[in-house]
Amino acid sequence: xxxxxxxxxxxxxxxxxxxxxxxxxxxxxxxxxxxxxxxxxxxxxxxxxxxxxxxxxxxxxxxxxxxxxxxxxxxxxxxxxxxxxxxxxxxxxxxxxxxxxxxxxxxxxxxxxxxxxxxxxxxxxxxxxxxxxxxxxxxxxxxxxxxxxxxxxxxxxxxxxxxxxxxxxxxxxxxxxxxxxxxxxxxxxxxxxxxxxxxxxxxxxxxxxxxxxxxxxxxxxxxxxxxxxxxxxxxxxxxxxxxxxxxxxxxxxxxxxxxxxxxxxxxxxxxxxxxxxxxxxxxxxxxxxxxxxxxxxxxxxxxxxxxxxxxxxxxxxxxxxxxxxxxxxxxxxxxxxxxxxxxxxxxxxxxxxxxxxxxxxxxxxxxxxxxxxxxxxxxxxxxxxxxxxxxxxxxxxxxxxxxxxxxxxxxxxxxxxxxxxxxxx
Numbered sequence: 001x002x003x004x005x006x007x008x009x010x011x012x013x014x015x016x017x018x019x020x021x022x023x024x025x026x027x028x029x030x031x032x033x034x035x036x037x038x039x040x041x042x043x044x045x046x047x048x049x050x051x052x053x054x055x056x057x058x059x060x061x062x063x064x065x066x067x068x069x070x071x072x073x074x075x076x077x078x079x080x081x082x083x084x085x086x087x088x089x090x091x092x093x094x095x096x097x098x099x100x101x102x103x104x105x106x107x108x109x110x111x112x113x114x115x116x117x118x119x120x121x122x123x124x125x126x127x128x129x130x131x132x133x134x135x136x137x138x139x140x141x142x143x144x145x146x147x148x149x150x151x152x153x154x155x156x157x158x159x160x161x162x163x164x165x166x167x168x169x170x171x172x173x174x175x176x177x178x179x180x181x182x183x184x185x186x187x188x189x190x191x192x193x194x195x196x197x198x199x200x201x202x203x204x205x206x207x208x209x210x211x212x213x214x215x216x217x218x219x220x221x222x223x224x225x226x227x228x229x230x231x232x233x234x235x236x237x238x239x240x241x242x243x244x245x246x247x248x249x250x251x252x253x254x255x256x257x258x259x260x261x262x263x264x265x266x267x268x269x270x271x272x273x274x275x276x277x278x279x280x281x282x283x284x285x286x287x288x289x290x291x292x293x294x295x296x297x298x299x300x301x302x303x304x305x306x307x308x309x310x311x312x313x314x315x316x317x318x319x320x321x322x323x324x325x326x327x328x329x330x331x332x333x334x335x336x337x338x339x340x341x342x343x344x345x346x347x348x349x350x351x352x353x354x355x356x357x358x359x360x361x362x363x364x365x366x367x368x369x370x371x372x373x374x375x376x377x378x379x380x381x382x383x384x385x386x387x388x389x390x391x392x393x394x395x396x397x398x399x400x401x402x403x404x405x406x407x408x409x410x411x412x413x414x415x416x417x418x419x420x421x422x423x424x425x
Contacts, residue, residue, distance in 0.1 A: 001203070001361050002099045004034055004092075013102060020109050020323035021100045023206065030099070033092040040085040047078050097208045101358045103323045104332040110322030116335070117322070122306070123315035125339045130401040134342035135273045135392045139165065141403045142422035145274075157263060157278045161388060164421035165395070168407070169281075169387045171414035172394070173256070176283050176308055176385040180254035183304065185285065188238075190231040190257040195224060201362045202236045203329035203355070218260050218278075231255030232381045235286040240363040244377065246370055250289035250297055254384055257282065274388040275347070283384030290367065294354050294378040298332070301382040302352040305336050308385060309349070311410040314393050315339040317346050331356045336383075338393040349390055350383030 007014050011027050018025040051074045058067045108117045126132075139145045144165035150158055161169055181187055196210045196217070205212050218227040228234060235255045244251070259282050285301045302318070309316040321333040331354040337346035357376040360366070366374045398406040404423025407415050415421070 001096055001358060002102070003357075003361070004030075004096065007031070007096075007099065008034065014099060017100055017102045020103060021326070021328070022111060022324050023100045023328070024098065026095045026098055030092065030095045033088055033095065037085065037088050037092055040081055040088065044078055044081045044085065047074050047081070050074060051078065094208050098206045100206070101203075101329050101331055101356055103326065103330070104354070107326065107332050108320050108322040111324040113321075113325045115322040116325055117320045119318045119320050119334070121315070121317040122310065123313075123339075125315050125341065126397055128341075128399075132341050132396065132399060133403065135396055138395050138399060138403060138405065138422070139274075144422070157276065159274060159277055159388060161391075165391065167415060168394070168405075168411070168421060169391050171411045172312070172385060172390060173281060173283060173387055174414055175311070175411055177254060177256065179308065179311070180283070180285065180304065180384055183252075185252040185254035188231070188235065188253050188255045190228075190234040190255045192228050192258050192260060193220070193225050194228045194233060196226050198237050199226065199228065199233050201240070201359065202233050203359050203362055204327065206328050216262050218262060227260035228257065229259050229261045230282060231257040231259070231284040232286055235284065235381075236359050236379065237363050239288065239365045239377075242365060243374060244288065244365070244367040246290060246367050249367060249377070250287050250293055253284075253286045255284045255286055257284075259386075274392050277388075280386060280388065282386040285380075285382045285384050287380045288360075288365065288377045289380070290369075290375070291357065291378045294331075294356065294380060297378075297380050298334075298352065298354045301380060302334055302336070305350045305352065305382055305384070309336060309338060311408065312390070312394055313408045314397055316349070319348075321351075326353070329353075329355055329358045331358075338390075339397060340393055341396045347393075349386065349393070352382035353380065355379045355381070 002014065007027065007030060011031060015025050015027050018027070051071055054067050054071045058064050061067050108115060110116065142165070144162055146160060146162065150160045177187055196213060199213055199217060200210055217229065220226055234257070235253050258279055260279050263276055263278060285304060287297045287301065289297050306318065316336055316338045319335040319337060321335055326333040334352045335348045336350045336352070338349045340347045356378055359379045360376040365377050367377055369375050395405045398408065400406065400423060402423040404420045406420050407418055412419060
């Protein structure tokens with residue numbers, strides 16, 4: 001969330017952020033409520049001091065009745081003021097949780113993903129001397145999945161990889177984890193079961209009403225728990241209410257977990273293949289740092305994902321997401337998209353996000369700066385790899401005419417030295 005002091009001092013900046021991110025502008029209401037809250041605090045403090053003074057005078061007064069009556073009257077006024085203060089603070093808190101993060105000055109201005117800006121492309125889409133197969137055809141012919149049977153058993157938007165495809169998926173995941181560990185990330189195997197407040201603390205949803213998450217999050221009936229959609233949720237609260245040392249920053253985590261999402265907003269999209277499911281596996285990069293380190297760390301975790309694309313020998317591009325597409329809690333965001341031959345298009349494989357101090361304010365995660373002051377940390381996240389989605393461009397870009405798939409060189413040691421899988425070999 002945004003510091004109220006910042007909103008007081010920079011209302012036009014906050015109003016602009018609401019406009020370019022397509023969120024309601026409540027700045028004037030916030031400032032009016034903030035003014036009234038501060039007034040009520042002053043009033044109650046003044047009246048409390050007056051009541052205390054009268055209370056001290058009562059024991060020595062010749063005529064106690066007027067003082068007692070006056071004290072009672074002030075007490076009733078204080079109670080009424082405190083009731084109003086509680087109501088106004090609740091209103092103010094709700095509106096503050098509806099204020100989006102201020103986007104970076106260099107973020108493209110736009111309303112949706114149609115206004116995103118391509119920054120660079122790396123690698124050339126493959127030119128096949130045969131008619132390439134789509135992911136589902138490769139999976140079918142190599143007996144690498146059983147979508148109809150799994151649909152009968154588990155319902156829609158579920159998947160099951162089999163044989164060499166399952167091995168390749170695990171090899172990709174393992175490779176990325178090892179790569180991030182070699183770059184100084186601490187590996188964390190995260191739970192997927194958590195509390196709704198933990199998801200709220202990550203700042204993906206506006207407002208303070210936790211029921212807003214019900215369309216996206218699987219709630220576990222008759223419990224106070226739910227299923228997390230990313231390891232970021234857990235990693236974001238890992239240092240809640242702690243004071244870190246500035247010398248220990250940045251702290252870098254590589255979190256792995258199964259991820260669960262209702263995908264309620266994706267009806268009719270990606271119903272075929274390995275792109276969109278209720279459950280999938282993801283390795284997540286997550287960083288705590290000082291605000292001054294944030295830009296450097298953004299490039300660091302963005303480059304890590306780009307390196308993974310190159311290690312997987314995939315053509316890809318990097319996108320600067322516009323203000324209307326970056327979401328509620330982000331300062332800036334870059335998508336990394338790999339080439340999907342079957343769609344003749346680039347599709348997102350990871351999103352790199354700078355969050356600023358937005359999440360740390362919700363979790364009260366601070367660090368002690370060199371001058372002794374307490375400051376809120378900045379946080380960042382980016383996909384390490386998400387599976388099975390990442391498997392799609394791997395098998396489509398590296399396929400052969402006989403339906404076999406060449407294994408990227410960096411993965412071959414994790415595949416027992418094999419250079420290809422599937423087909424007629």
